[in-house]
Amino acid sequence: MDGIGGDGAIVSALLEALPEPVVLVDADTRIASANRAARTVLPTLRAGEPLELALRTPDVLDCVRRVSASGKAETVSWRERVPVERVFDVHVAPLIVRNGSIGVVVITLRDLTDARSVERMRADFVANASHELRTPLATLMGFVETLQGPARDDPPARDRFLAIMREQAGRMARLLDDLLSLSRIEQNLHLRPEAPVDLVLVVRHLTETLMRLAQENGMTLEVVAPQPVIVTGDRDEIVRVAENLIENAIKYGAPPRPGVEPQVEISVTSGPREGVLVVRDHGPGIAPEHIPRLTERFYRVDAGQSRAKGGTGLGLAIVKHIVARHRGRLTIDSTLGQGATFVVALPLHR
Numbered sequence: 372m373d374g375i376g377g378d379g380a381i382v383s384a385l386l387e388a389l390p391e392p393v394v395l396v397d398a399d400t401r402i403a404s405a406n407r408a409a410r411t412v413l414p415t416l417r418a419g420e421p422l423e424l425a426l427r428t429p430d431v432l433d434c435v436r437r438v439s440a441s442g443k444a445e446t447v448s449w450r451e452r453v454p455v456e457r458v459f460d461v462h463v464a465p466l467i468v469r470n471g472s473i474g475v476v477v478i479t480l481r482d483l484t485d486a487r488s489v490e491r492m493r494a495d496f497v498a499n500a501s502h503e504l505r506t507p508l509a510t511l512m513g514f515v516e517t518l519q520g521p522a523r524d525d526p527p528a529r530d531r532f533l534a535i536m537r538e539q540a541g542r543m544a545r546l547l548d549d550l551l552s553l554s555r556i557e558q559n560l561h562l563r564p565e566a567p568v569d570l571v572l573v574v575r576h577l578t579e580t581l582m583r584l585a586q587e588n589g590m591t592l593e594v595v596a597p598q599p600v601i602v603t604g605d606r607d608e609i610v611r612v613a614e615n616l617i618e619n620a621i622k623y624g625a626p627p628r629p630g631v632e633p634q635v636e637i638s639v640t641s642g643p644r645e646g647v648l649v650v651r652d653h654g655p656g657i658a659p660e661h662i663p664r665l666t667e668r669f670y671r672v673d674a675g676q677s678r679a680k681g682g683t684g685l686g687l688a689i690v691k692h693i694v695a696r697h698r699g700r701l702t703i704d705s706t707l708g709q710g711a712t713f714v715v716a717l718p719l720h721r
């Protein structure tokens with residue numbers, strides 16, 4: 372425990388008093404100390420041994436190495452399937468000592484498996500999904516009745532109603548599509564996709580198909596993608612990520628003030644380890660209290676506006692899940708009145 376300065380006994384006693392699992396790891400990723408809660412979760416934890424003997428998850432180990440090198444705290448998720456399914460948020464933080472060097476890395480585990488909260492989330496989800504489906508269904512039923520009754524002999528009204536019915540049925544179909552993709556992605560969350568995918572080709576292809584939607588919304592798309600950026604993933608899923616973000620920028624990113632270019636800027640660049648997609652608009656932006664919640668299922672800033680634009684409220688939830696499955700990162704940055712920037716970083720293909 373030399374990284375902490377010799378007061379090993381106090382530190383161990385302190386750790387032991389904490390209810391959450393905590394592991395201290397020294398600079399060469401050997402276990403310096405672990406409390407009882409941590410040993411319950413990871414029974415093979417032994418002081419002095421390398422962390423990887425007790426915890427074989429590459430994502431967590433990579434994260435610990437990154438934090439030891441960078442000195443910046445990070446959180447990764449860790450899902451155990453055997454013997455029972457458990458999900459943890461693993462928070463990894465450096466303990467900077469005296470001369471500013473990193474002596475020890477502190478790993479805290481937060482158990483997200485809490486049966487009650489999972490149950491509650493499921494119940495909320497089912498209630499939300501049913502509500503979203505019931506609204507268009509009620510409209511459809513209403514028009515069926517009208518067509519069978521008062522509008523039976525009124526051809527112009529019939530045409531108008533059929534058009535509305537078609538739109539509502541389309542909305543239900545989109546909702547079911549999104550719900551199914553979400554559940555498929557969730558089921559495969561632990562399987563990391565491995566194919567090489569050129570992010571630039573994905574974006575170029577998409578911007579061609581989204582050009583019309585952009586025109587209809589009075590927006591232009593500008594793409595900066597000077598050279599191929601090959602990331603590791605599943606092409607169809609990466610297409611969905613880029614499509615959702617670009618579509619959102621087109622739908623919600625119209626500048627609130629005249630004089631600002633109604634433009635969506637899309638760039639694809641390559642960092643040392645990651646390919647980075649940035650989608651930026653100059654729209655009204657998003658208030659800070661909404662930003663952390665945008666990726667929740669059915670969360671919208673303005674539900675009416677989203678529905679009017681054919682949204683299901685599931686797009687960013689799908690994006691978040693796909694990015695997690697790819698072991699990538701999603702960041703959302705916005706200042707009210709100044710537009711929004713969505714950044715997706717995906718691991719480069721080796």
Ligand SMILES: Nc1ncnc2c1ncn2[C@@H]1O[C@H](COP(=O)(O)OP(=O)(O)O)[C@@H](O)[C@H]1O
Pocket residue numbers: 615619620623624652654655656657665670671672673677678681682683684685686687688711
């Ligand atoms: N570029 C953006 N600018 C402003 N608001 C946005 C932007 N992108 C997303 N949002 C907000 O986030 C909400 C959720 O987006 P999303 O999950 O894609 O659902 P949907 O587009 O179906 O409504 C949107 O309804 C909108 O309120």
Ligand SMILES: [Mg+2]
Pocket residue numbers: 615618619682686687
């Ligand atoms: Mg959307």
